[in-house]
Amino acid sequence: MNTKENKPPKPPILVSSTSTPKIPQTTDGFKIPAAPASRPLQANNQVASSSNGEPASDVQKDNNKLWAISDFDLGRPLGKGKFGSVYLAREKKSHYVVALKVLFKSQILSSDIEHQVRREVEIQCRLRHPNILRMYGYFHDERRIYLILEYAKHGALYRLLKARGRFDERTAAIYVRDLTKALMYCHQMKVIHRDLKPENLLIGHNWELKIADFGWSVHSPSSRRMTICGTLDYLSPEMLDSKPHNYAVDLWSLGVLCYELLVGLPPFEAKDQHVTYKKIRHVIIKYPDYVSDLARDLIGKLLVIRPEERLPLAKVLKHPWIMQNAPDGTKPPIFDAEQK
Ligand SMILES: Nc1ncnc2c1ncn2[C@@H]1O[C@H](COP(=O)(O)OP(=O)(O)OP(=O)(O)O)[C@@H](O)[C@H]1O
Numbered sequence: 001m002n003t004k005e006n007k008p009p010k011p012p013i014l015v016s017s018t019s020t021p022k023i024p025q026t027t028d029g030f031k032i033p034a035a036p037a038s039r040p041l042q043a044n045n046q047v048a049s050s051s052n053g054e055p056a057s058d059v060q061k062d063n064n065k066l067w068a069i070s071d072f073d074l075g076r077p078l079g080k081g082k083f084g085s086v087y088l089a090r091e092k093k094s095h096y097v098v099a100l101k102v103l104f105k106s107q108i109l110s111s112d113i114e115h116q117v118r119r120e121v122e123i124q125c126r127l128r129h130p131n132i133l134r135m136y137g138y139f140h141d142e143r144r145i146y147l148i149l150e151y152a153k154h155g156a157l158y159r160l161l162k163a164r165g166r167f168d169e170r171t172a173a174i175y176v177r178d179l180t181k182a183l184m185y186c187h188q189m190k191v192i193h194r195d196l197k198p199e200n201l202l203i204g205h206n207w208e209l210k211i212a213d214f215g216w217s218v219h220s221p222s223s224r225r226m227t228i229c230g231t232l233d234y235l236s237p238e239m240l241d242s243k244p245h246n247y248a249v250d251l252w253s254l255g256v257l258c259y260e261l262l263v264g265l266p267p268f269e270a271k272d273q274h275v276t277y278k279k280i281r282h283v284i285i286k287y288p289d290y291v292s293d294l295a296r297d298l299i300g301k302l303l304v305i306r307p308e309e310r311l312p313l314a315k316v317l318k319h320p321w322i323m324q325n326a327p328d329g330t331k332p333p334i335f336d337a338e339q340k
Pocket residue numbers: 078079080081082083084085086099101133149150151152153155156199200202212213215
């Protein structure tokens with residue numbers, strides 16, 4: 001736990017301070033409270049302030065502290081999503097570096113995604129796994145909601161993949177192995193992610209993969225429909241047809257991801273969404289020559305129309321492609337700045 005490798009990152013920005021910041025040894029040393037599951041997000045002003053009519057929360061009882069933007073030094077923007085921006089930030093007292101995701105309430109309400117944000121917070125706050133991005137808590141003011149997230153130093157996997165074109169089999173297998181472990185944990189916790197794609201995967205301090213963005217996740221089993229507003233590329237056939245679905249949708253996306261990591265593009269991609277739809281429905285996949293037989297075998301066992309026939313996660317870990325390329329203990333590769 002206390003090895004140098006596992007220490008949280010030193011603050012790379014913010015103040016041009018010459019002092020060495022005091023940083024807790026582990027992420028658990030960061031005393032940001034987890035948000036209680038039932039807390040409404042739309043309450044005015046401070047979270048759980050006694051004046052807003054909400055009962056005094058666990059947060060207040062346990063920590064005697066509510067978070068506010070004034071507790072953080074804001075740094076450079078890390079990226080922009082559909083509903084807000086993410087900034088590097090440092091908690092003033094502990095000097096702990098985090099990522100602050102800032103969402104505008106007006107946009108959340110007008111886009112009718114309040115339930116989605118609420119679920120993202122509820123689910124992500126209670127998950128603890130080395131390959132899942134931590135959410136330490138949230139707070140809000142009149143106009144914005146702030147999600148306090150673990151800072152993933154090396155950014156989005158998507159960017160790394162685009163810069164490199166594709167990954168070699170060893171690298172792809174390590175990411176698939178770690179993703180499989182994170183999904184096993186999610187499924188044990190009765191959470192289906194439902195939106196796995198390179199844009200939702202981040203790379204942490206030790207180049208480890210982290211699942212982020214639980215905005216579409218649900219408690220299993222689910223018949224909840226998704227409003228499909230993005231790409232169809234990762235959607236399982238049962239989700240495309242708005243059928244009730246279960247954990248197996250994540251197995252399908254794992255197969256799509258495995259292909260994309262090796263090839264650089266998702267297997268069903270097409271200019272016309274109707275063509276993508278057709279390719280998914282009939283599982284039409286073309287493999288470039290360089291994809292090994294073992295990789296094809298694993299992908300083929302995940303991209304199966306009938307959800308119950310997809311290879312279970314425990315068997316993914318035992319698949320010869322994983323065993324040969326990513327035996328236990330192998331770490332993700334380190335890419336240098338230019339390679340990024
Ligand atoms: N915890 C984090 N650490 C480092 N960078 C992050 C972190 N969270 C987000 N980012 C960066 O900010 C970008 C935007 O993230 P955000 O979660 O707002 O949107 P998104 O998931 O890309 O899009 P969407 O709005 O569709 O969910 C990411 O692509 C990533 O580059």
